[in-house]
Amino acid sequence: MNQDLKNLLKVQDFDQAIARLEEEREKIEQKEQKILDVIGTKEMQLKTAKEEKDAILKDKLFKEGLLADTLENLKKLDIKLNTSTSEKQLQAVNIEIEIAKTNKNVLEEKILSLEEDMDAKDKDIKELEDRYTQLQKTLEEHKTKFNERRREINVEIEEIKLNKEQLLNDVDKELLVKYEKLNKWTKGTSIVPVRKDACYGCFMKLTPQILTILEDTDEIVYCPNCGRMLYKEESDDDNG
Numbered sequence: 001m002n003q004d005l006k007n008l009l010k011v012q013d014f015d016q017a018i019a020r021l022e023e024e025r026e027k028i029e030q031k032e033q034k035i036l037d038v039i040g041t042k043e044m045q046l047k048t049a050k051e052e053k054d055a056i057l058k059d060k061l062f063k064e065g066l067l068a069d070t071l072e073n074l075k076k077l078d079i080k081l082n083t084s085t086s087e088k089q090l091q092a093v094n095i096e097i098e099i100a101k102t103n104k105n106v107l108e109e110k111i112l113s114l115e116e117d118m119d120a121k122d123k124d125i126k127e128l129e130d131r132y133t134q135l136q137k138t139l140e141e142h143k144t145k146f147n148e149r150r151r152e153i154n155v156e157i158e159e160i161k162l163n164k165e166q167l168l169n170d171v172d173k174e175l176l177v178k179y180e181k182l183n184k185w186t187k188g189t190s191i192v193p194v195r196k197d198a199c200y201g202c203f204m205k206l207t208p209q210i211l212t213i214l215e216d217t218d219e220i221v222y223c224p225n226c227g228r229m230l231y232k233e234e235s236d237d238d239n240g
């Protein structure tokens with residue numbers, strides 16, 4: 001096998017290792033983002049629930065004000081009733097009292113129902129807060145693990161890059177340019193072995209001429225179909 005290609009194959013191994021680590025790092029980012037999204041949703045739900053509770057409370061306070069006015073009015077009507085002299089006056093005051101009493105009952109019922117609504121909202125809020133706390137805890141736990149692994153990955157990548165840099169001194173520059181051009185679309189499979197007389201990148205059968213060149217010479221051979229650099233595996237026979 002061509003020595004330049006041999007060196008370049010090591011470069012490809014490094015590039016593949018870097019790509020795998022970067023992919024893992026990307027997956028960690030996605031997982032972390034997923035948890036953050038769920039937390040964000042819970043935050044929104046919590047905010048909405050609190051706003052709804054505030055609205056109920058406002059309504060309740062308003063109706064309590066109305067009820068206080070009504071009770072005050074009833075007191076006044078009671079005095080008026082006691083001081084009424086004519087039958088007509090009495091009748092009029094009694095009607096007013098009836099109306100005020102109906103209002104009082106309606107308001108009291110409404111306030112009671114609003115109190116029930118508030119209790120239900122409180123329960124919702126409590127549940128949401130518990131879930132939120134739980135999620136924050138999960139995030140913290142994962143974040144520690146994520147950050148640790150991220151740090152490891154970054155160190156590993158730096159190490160590989162350093163090794164790669166050193167190796168690049170031994171790689172033919174022109175060949176490296178070709179490799180990097182190929183790498184833009186092959187994604188780490190620019191140099192592939194020949195297996196069962198086919199290019200292991202695009203799986204096209206190779207012509208006997210190309211196979212002969214690979215077998216007998218030290219030349220760098222490109223797959224006529226996909227353009228990848230080909231090499232013959234050295235270890236065992238071609239029963240692959």
Ligand SMILES: [Zn+2]
Pocket residue numbers: 199200201202203204223224225226227228
């Ligand atoms: Zn090919």
